[in-house]
Amino acid sequence: MANVQQTRALAQQPITQVLAKMQTSQKGLSSSDAQKRLAKYGPNKISKNAKKSQLKVFLKNFTSLMAILLWVGGVIAIIAGMPELGIAIWAVNVINGIFSYWQEHTAQKATDSLMKMLPSYVRVYRDQKLVQINVENLVPGDVFVLQAGDAISADAMLLEANSLQVDQSALTGESVPESKQVQYAPGEGEFAEANLLYAGTSVGAGTGVAVALATGMDTEFGKIASLTQTQEQADSPLTQELNQLTRQLSILAIIIGLAFFLLAVSVVHYPWAKAFIFALGMIVAFIPEGLLPTVTLSLAQGVTRMAKKHALVKELNSVETLGETTVICSDKTGTLTQNQMTVNHIWLPFREFLVTGKGYLANGDIKFRGHPVELKQQPELQRFLEVATLDNDTRIEPPQKEGEKPKLLGTPTEAAMIVMAQKAGVLADNVEKQYPRLKELTFDSERKRMSTINRLPDGSVRICVKGSLGDTLNCCSQIMDHDGIRSITAQDLQRAQKAESDYAKAGLRTLAVAYRDVAAQDVPTDLSSWDISAVEQNLILLGQAAMADPARPEIFAAVKKCHDANIRIIMVTGDSPVVARSIAAQIKIVSNPNVRVITGTQLKTMSTQDLKAAFKEELIFARVAPEQKYKIVSTLQDMGEIVASTGDGVNDAPALKKANIGVAMGVTGTDVAKDAADMILTDDNFASIVAAIEEGRTVYNNIQKFLTYILNSNVAEAIPSVLFLLSKGAIPLPLTVMQILTIDLGTDMLPALGLGAESAEPGIMKLPPRSRQAHLLTKNVLWRAFGWYGLIGSVVSTAGYFFVNHTFGWPQVPLAASGEPYIEATTMTLAAVVFCQMANVLNCRTQNASVWNLGVFSNHKINIGIFAEFLILIVLMYVPLLQNVFQTGPLNAEEWLFLICIPIPVFFLEEFRKKLVRHYKSATSL
Template identity: 75%
Template sequence: MGKLTRTPQELAKEDQTAVLGELQTSLKGLSSDEAQARLNKFGPNKIQKGQKQSQLKAFLKNFTSLMAILLWVGGIIAIAAGMPELGIAIWCVNLINGVFSYWQEFAAQKATDSLMKMLPTYVHVRRGGKLEQIETVDLVPGDVFELQAGDAISADSYLLDATSMQVDQSALTGESVPESKSVAYDPGEGQFAESNIIYAGTTVGAGTGLAVAVSTGMDSEFGRIAKLTQNQEKTNSPLTIELNRLTQQLSIIAIGMGILFFVLAVTIVHYPMAKAFIFALGMIVAFIPEGLLPTVTLSLAQGVQRMAKKHALVKELNSVETLGETTVICSDKTGTLTQNAMTVNHIWLPHREFGVTGNGFVNNGHVKFRGDNVDLSRQPELKLLLQISALDNDTRVQQGDDGPKLLGTPTEAAMIIMAEKAGLSPDELGKEFPRVTELTFDSDRKRMTTINKLPNGDFRICVKGSLGDMLGQCTSVLDRDGKRDITDNDKTRAARAEHDYAQTGLRTLAVAYRDVPAAEAPDEWTIENSETNLTLIGQAAMADPARPEIFDAVKKCHEASIRIIMVTGDSPVVAANVAAQIGIVSSSKARVITGDELSKMSEDELKAAFKDELIFARVAPEQKYKIVSTLQDMGEIVASTGDGVNDAPALKKADIGVAMGVTGTDVAKDAADMILTDDNFASIVAAIEEGRTVYNNIQKFLTYILNSNVGEAVPSILFLLSRGLIPLPLTVMQILTIDLGTDMLPALGLGAERAEPGIMQLPPRARSAHLMTRSVMWRAFAWYGMIGGVVSTAGYFFVNHMYGWPTQALASSGAVYVEATTMTLACVVFCQIANVMNCRTQNASVFSVGLFKNWKINSGIIFEVFIVTALMYAPLLQSVFETGPLGWQEWLFLICIPIPVFLIEELRKFAVRRHRHGAAAV
């Protein structure tokens, strides 16, 4: 057998004989030898994963970012400047950060791989006329296999036989209502709607069938979409781009400062060229933020850990921050915003209407019945409708490891649950009214009928189906006073109710019956002698309900100025009503663009349409991709959610793809950046908050390390501007001690800071915004930095004053000079104690987040005090860093630094908040 040139959709129009002939098989199936030959020819029936990055390449990428390269160069410069210990320390920081980043992403990927379970493990095939159980990977084109309710479908296949077969295709189409399948060809409406074709990755909801595999593995529709996903290149995340930009900025600042200090040292202080060069190299290393990469990595990793506790699994660290920047969420409907479980919420009877609540019924909005308390003896029409809904039903309960599971179509499951809410047991009803036979559902008459035996020996014909096709078979109606002839008015009212339900996105099933005395029972029950002279009882209206938590999640997204756009394969009416119900759009009258309309729209027309409230329905996979791509072209940062195969291309294209972990297909999970392990859309809101927090924490860290650079630089500037009359108050080794020693742990603690109050009431940051903002530079250089510079300089002159300055010259060597430089170093450290607390919030009071709530910062403060104390009193460290002990007067000076510095900043924040509050009031 050669490779098929015709698709399953093309074969759907052929009769069985032609299809079996083209596939060179028969109803007995393939022989074992032929099946093996085809397996060798076509390959295993599985979805090939996209070519994954090698572990070595994944490991090395953590050491080749611009910031990592800058640190490698910084280490070389330190060694060249005669400070090998410092150079090695910088390299160690780089190595530790790279290993940590790799391990975090490796662990996340391992967790993701454990979720990749979509296709079934086994399938029952006919091989040489015998039924065998084989692994699905061994299924080949031409294999004839059997299906029953609950089975996942392993290949695109042509139906040879079908009994009451309905297939859940939501993984491919996003359509929550199952498709009826039969051997008779019907093209249906929309994609994948052919009645006699079933597709890989979908599930049999009800009935049984026999099919012949046409396309397997990557040749299936499932595989075709997987290819589209895998061919999509993933671009750098916004955080990666911004960190590269920041690295360039900091490199320019560091090199610029190095050149400036070199020129000043040569021209003003008249340093020899070699000495000035080493001095300048030291300053360059001092201005490189060695702790930036570890802080960013730790912030992201802690965000990942917090999100994992909230059931959100992030595969790459940078995805955390990207989600925080999201401006638009393109969300699937079925299984994402809704529960993917049809639920009856209205029952219409000719004389009344019942609303069905979570645990009972409401009669015309007045009387509520709960569970077993429903008095069905006073509601005979309601009782009969519930009984027939349970009897005329093929859904069954299967006991599994996770408890009982309803096995059947969502529609029939909804009818079963409705009966159980009233205290009726389907099993008990089945024993009381045993089934005699069944007239299966088909798409022509759109009805299903069972004949059940009554306790008195008579028979009851139970019918459910489409109202439009049922009314013609009804001659009577069940009213509060009993059965009576049906009138045109009855039919009009029933049709109007169905129309009204449809306009609100509800699907209806009509229920009817007829009792037949045993003496009049035919020898054989047929459609013609059963589905006539029926009595209409009423209708059950149902919908796929929204997830309970979705309402609050959508509200929070709106408060955070994040737009949600529903993109679904479901019908326009259902999509519009669900979107309005949960608050995505303000009205069900919002514009709905179907896939057909979208295919005819130009890019400019689509961009114009995005200016208004918008919903997309009946869209194909390629069109979801187009929607995401267009939004990105408009400058939006897009998150795309989904669970089906049809969502995968958009998930891959989006800035961040969010897949459902429970109901999601493996293709969707593989394409996504984040997986919700509980399928809870609300977890996305928590992830957005974490993402924003991570970005703010990086800015806080940046402010913190830059302001220490000012405190370090001011004494050196005084040395240069005084032409050396003021000896260098802080040596290069002491400066680097601050950067790599005392500052590091408190800075890492900033990466663990929790969300600042009101963070979700702010709009997403603009794409043009950068980490190094004017606000960050003002606080770092002009505010915190200058305070630190003044304090460190004051400490230097305080020690010299104790030894006679200004009547005596400033010491340039000896014990007094060592003590003065040690004091300058300690002043910078103690100023940084206050600054790390100040940097915990940008404008909110630190007291509002808990003064001592961040134990990592508290530990960091204790650690830096320990380090600076060790530098003062440990002989070995004294010799390396040119430090000495301080007296009680200096310690008293140091202890008094943090509190006023902290309170001054609290006053500034208070003034800013008051000003903003006043501006908002105006």
């Protein structure tokens, strides 16, 4: 069996020697020999990393730093004699862990259903008979048969080839199929050997017979897959940030708890045990128990919204990483373009026609100077279209159902020619019936032409030729223009070559079309005796078709959105430099149409420092090899960039794995690419990446909004305890530990979850990407939470506490530390905090924009959350069993009136502050 290094060496040897080395023959292996080889080399499949134990995956959701802190907090609460508190904290951890696991498990199931494996069956010669076997049973030495549409299941060498063209874009990124032949030729670039086939590619046209040289992980496909599997998955930025935030809040909570403990012992003279419980209440107040559930739900909602926008995220934390993206390394074919080669210009001598309409459906027209063309008035154009259709092996099956794409049976280039003719009403089936094919001279890489011989109604034959302009012109002695057929001149050659050059500069590929009619008496009786040199001579040049893979219509808006958001797009393609530069300029990825193009050959010799220097300017990459994509991504990461890398082929997998966000194509992507990626596009569309980035930014903003919201209630929970300490106990605790937990895990939770569903704030994609040094807990978040929202909530809740005590005779009567007055006062404090939070959750929906612009009640989840926290408060106040647990009681009408009046001024006060901020920013920007 040949390994991947030996495959190319084998390809240069005679077929008889190769068959001898592989211990096989033209008629393949025997069943017994194949069985022995299968046992020796293993099944023909790509091995994947062993799936993680589902138990480990499940337990991972309960062992984050925040989760561990909550486990410890629950233990402390139970030890301190508050089992209800401990159980409640643990319940939060359990619910969050199960929810996280379920979300990721659901995403993984959806991903698995998208995976496209190697072909299920292959036709091989076994025991000198052609049989169909499972692809996994294919072994080195097997001789197998290929036809158009087949996927290639092993690295192999051709034994027979008939007009064989192979789509190798999964390995090379090159959108034009490679012509294959039995004779060895090195070709240009990677995987270009004329007589070698590679696993993971597919047959575009023609037929062939090949001998398998390498299978499974020994193929080039397997080699790249193994590179992918060696990459370690690092923690996402959000995981790192949450760990950092947990440490910050834990340290803050412990410091505050310790300070309150010491003050309770020294100032209020509490017993140590009682002081510890008091301090624990402060720790509980400053630990955001609802952070994990809210972050998880926010990410899960982001995943759901992305799925609706054709982006399937495999892990929840990847959502937020998208929001940090600073660079997108994007493939070209199928991602930025439609992956549908389309003829848009027809050049005939002295005349050029514009072909309108896009795609493989004949929904366009051919125009001259802006006006539709009548073929009867354009005989040279009709001849051009008929010859291009006859000299063609590709067919297009129309969609069977509405919404489906047409099925391409052949190569994209030939399909473009067929569609071009269809748009003018020249249908392949009709032309072939009128001029039946007698013989085909297949395309090969040396002469770069394909010819067919077709019978005309009068018994003569028409030789139809298409190929590269230079190679076709060498066979032409005449030219057909609007005046008829005449001898070709030097000026004709110059015009044709200039047209080809102009098309190339515009990123278009050209295909020349020529023909010759031969009288019946001059046609050999035995067409097999008519060799290529005799057929392809004295041709009449008809013209050339200029074609391109058009940009996706939505790509222009997506690129502009990236530029507005300071996200750099770098094209990394296996296509030619000319085409890459043209497309990049056309869709405005780059501002300079003469942007620097670095080819794979140049990249090989570039040092890391030279590459980093090159990245400081606009550039694109063309003709790159698999390991070079990896080098590009890793160099950008070394420069501090957050990189999203797209791809669909095996060659993209290492870069997808290395990137901060690997984005695979769901329609055309290989199994290896999807397995390596963090996100899969179900429509293969670059615009879906941009939508996902916007969603990622929104998710991060929503987490910050949630953080602001839950922290501001902590101040309102802590200030009453500060009053207790400062008064040396003269002011009894306005809130109990269980009431504090009620706010954090009960009334605050549902409205906070609604913030996770908030839509993008206006202008979010006009801001630069967030710095890696930026944190969730910013100065702005702290100021708004503690210095503004928290201060307002503290004033209101403290006022509520003293308002109730005033109805019981305070200040003439001392503040009660127990009994009905105390229960009613603490209930009022609790209710005042909750009613403040009803306004604050609306305030937190935006950072600076007015909530009125969004619609005050447009977020239905927040509306439901507000209603739910009101119901929770009612239940706690009026259900006897819960009254005993939470030390609450009913309020009278006067006290309810006080509560109802809280949200409106709190809401409008914040709207006024936001207006001042907007005015200040507007004034300073002038």
